[in-house]
Amino acid sequence: MSEAITALTGARSGAARHPFTSRRLGEGLQGVLGLFGFLLLWYLLSSVWGLGPFRRLPGPLEVFGEWISFAPVYGISLFTADYYAHIGASLWRAWLAFLLAVATGVPLGLLMGWRKTVQDYAGGLIGLLRPIPPLAWVPLAILLLPTNEAAVIFVTFLVAFFAMVVNTIMGVRAIDKDYFRAARCLGASEWEVLRDVVLPGALPSIFTGLQVGMGAAWFSLAAGEMVAAQHGLGFLIWEAYNLIQYPTIVIGMATLGLLGYISSALIRALGAWLTRWRSQAIAGG
Amino acid sequence: MAEIGAEIGTKARGSVSIENLGKVYGAVEKAGVVALDHCSLAIAPNEFIALVGPSGCGKSTLANILAGFDQPNTGSVSLDGQIIASPSVLAKPGPDRVMVFQHGALFPWMTILDNVLYGATRSAAPHSDDLRASALDLLRRSGGLNRVAARFPGQVSSGMQRRIEIVRALMTDPAILILDEPFRAMDSIAKSRMHNHVLALHESVPKTTVFITHDLQEALLLADRVVVMTTRPGRIKQIVEVDLPRPRTTEVLASEKFLALKAATHQAVHDEALKAFEAGEKERA
Numbered sequence: 001m002s003e004a005i006t007a008l009t010g011a012r013s014g015a016a017r018h019p020f021t022s023r024r025l026g027e028g029l030q031g032v033l034g035l036f037g038f039l040l041l042w043y044l045l046s047s048v049w050g051l052g053p054f055r056r057l058p059g060p061l062e063v064f065g066e067w068i069s070f071a072p073v074y075g076i077s078l079f080t081a082d083y084y085a086h087i088g089a090s091l092w093r094a095w096l097a098f099l100l101a102v103a104t105g106v107p108l109g110l111l112m113g114w115r116k117t118v119q120d121y122a123g124g125l126i127g128l129l130r131p132i133p134p135l136a137w138v139p140l141a142i143l144l145l146p147t148n149e150a151a152v153i154f155v156t157f158l159v160a161f162f163a164m165v166v167n168t169i170m171g172v173r174a175i176d177k178d179y180f181r182a183a184r185c186l187g188a189s190e191w192e193v194l195r196d197v198v199l200p201g202a203l204p205s206i207f208t209g210l211q212v213g214m215g216a217a218w219f220s221l222a223a224g225e226m227v228a229a230q231h232g233l234g235f236l237i238w239e240a241y242n243l244i245q246y247p248t249i250v251i252g253m254a255t256l257g258l259l260g261y262i263s264s265a266l267i268r269a270l271g272a273w274l275t276r277w278r279s280q281a282i283a284g285g
Numbered sequence: 286m287a288e289i290g291a292e293i294g295t296k297a298r299g300s301v302s303i304e305n306l307g308k309v310y311g312a313v314e315k316a317g318v319v320a321l322d323h324c325s326l327a328i329a330p331n332e333f334i335a336l337v338g339p340s341g342c343g344k345s346t347l348a349n350i351l352a353g354f355d356q357p358n359t360g361s362v363s364l365d366g367q368i369i370a371s372p373s374v375l376a377k378p379g380p381d382r383v384m385v386f387q388h389g390a391l392f393p394w395m396t397i398l399d400n401v402l403y404g405a406t407r408s409a410a411p412h413s414d415d416l417r418a419s420a421l422d423l424l425r426r427s428g429g430l431n432r433v434a435a436r437f438p439g440q441v442s443s444g445m446q447r448r449i450e451i452v453r454a455l456m457t458d459p460a461i462l463i464l465d466e467p468f469r470a471m472d473s474i475a476k477s478r479m480h481n482h483v484l485a486l487h488e489s490v491p492k493t494t495v496f497i498t499h500d501l502q503e504a505l506l507l508a509d510r511v512v513v514m515t516t517r518p519g520r521i522k523q524i525v526e527v528d529l530p531r532p533r534t535t536e537v538l539a540s541e542k543f544l545a546l547k548a549a550t551h552q553a554v555h556d557e558a559l560k561a562f563e564a565g566e567k568e569r570a
Binding site: 182200 | 354383390
């Protein structure tokens with residue numbers, strides 16, 4: 001129980017602000033150094049040494065040059081409308097699927113964590129369906145759903161949905177039982193307990209689920225787009241593969257990485273704001 | 286406002302009658318654990334009762350039945366003539382009997398003011414501005430806590446949290462205030478400050494109070510009567526009248542009268558603690 005309290009009331013030990021801030025600065029710097037190290041290694045392996053399979057890989061300068069070119073060799077750069085059409089298609093699918101997963105997965109997780117009956121009915125089913133890899137759903141989704149578009153969104157939704165259900169359940173279960181008793185003591189109805197205890201108490205874990213769900217959504221979105229879409233970054237990568245356009249493949253991959261990173265950062269920021277009661281640790285009386 | 290104390294004090298309510306109360310956990314025919322056995326006790330309005338005994342003596346069971354978290358197997362509890370607990374009455378917590386929990390149960394996701402108003406705003410209440418004002422006043426009288434009203438509970442010390450939780454309970458104007466070992470985890474200086482606070486509060490906002498503790502000295506210091514309970518089966522072993530004058534402060538601890546009272550009661554509690562130890566009762570933290 002005390003574990004749950006610590007988890008919920010947040011980092012009480014986080015009082016030491018200074019080391020935390022400077023450590024973050026250090027981490028930021030180290031992150032940049034790591035990225036540069038990676039780019040340097042890529043450059044050396046592909047453009048300088050041309051080792052083995054890397055001989056065919058375009059170097060970072062080549063890719064970057066294509067990316068910012070007004071007249072890209074393979075037709076995709078920051079200055080082509082097609083690039084943004086692919087980005088738009090992927091963003092739309094990822095966020096639509098993500099929001100659908102939030103709208104269904106979080107309420108279901110709350111109910112499953114809160115009410116044993118719901119858990120009894122849905123728990124086994126979720127446990128069985130969850131391990132099915134998202135790609136395995138693609139054929140069935142394409143056959144059953146009216147459009148390929150719907151199939152891609154469905155597959156993207158599904159992985160995010162499971163991540164959210166599971167994390168929300170864990171979040172509700174970790175809530176200290178005394179909060180429920182206190183709320184009932186103070187005259188809260190069942191609905192008010194759900195609104196004032198279950199939801200806010202599970203929120204930190206829900207946001208973990210949203211982050212994981214968003215990551216998983218991009219993951220299966222790219223896979224789905226490769227198989228079943230006519231637009232989107234996954235499709236772009238797959239098409240570039242078919243046409244053996246190395247720089248475009250890498251541009252597509254890097255763009256997916258960036259979009260995924262930004263999406264997760266947005267969710268993280270929203271989560272940090274909504275659960276700010278956790279991070280604002282003791283600052284003295 | 287300041288009248289809240291006077292207003293509450295004038296209502297002669299909070300008379301509790303516990304008759305022949307019994308509680309067995311597990312199946313009776315399979316010799317379940319007898320947590321409470323034939324407990325009878327009458328509590329006068331605004332009386333401060335301390336229940337003392339080692340862990341497993343049923344004092345928490347009694348408190349849970351009083352609060353409506355648990356249902357007795359035999360006997361009954363009535364509050365101001367109304368039966369609130371019996372084998373045939375469905376146990377139901379409510380704002381007329383508010384508990385302050387051992388580990389603290391302020392909602393960490395609500396500001397201190399929202400916590401304090403949580404119970405009060407849902408019982409039939411006057412204008413919310415008045416409620417806010419009386420909440421802030423009660424916080425102010427609890428050691429200037431109105432200054433931290435906008436903070437989250439995780440940002441203040443545990444002593445403050447306890448005082449705030451008591452304010453939250455008092456704001457619903459309960460007939461009984463149940464304090465379940467609220468100062469157990471505190472160091473002796475913080476504890477002693479909390480004792481003076483509770484003593485002063487009981488003067489200004491008198492309430493029928495049931496205080497659970499395993500600490501005899503704490504019980505004698507705070508209570509009008511100390512009820513010593515036996516280890517399983519949980520029975521009332523002895524009721525000690527504490528005829529120390531009020532208003533009291535921790536200074537009374539050094540008085541001869543207090544020491545004599547403590548000496549006279551010590552043996553009864555010590556015997557039970559020893560019995561509990563020999564029975565292998567584990568202390569529940």
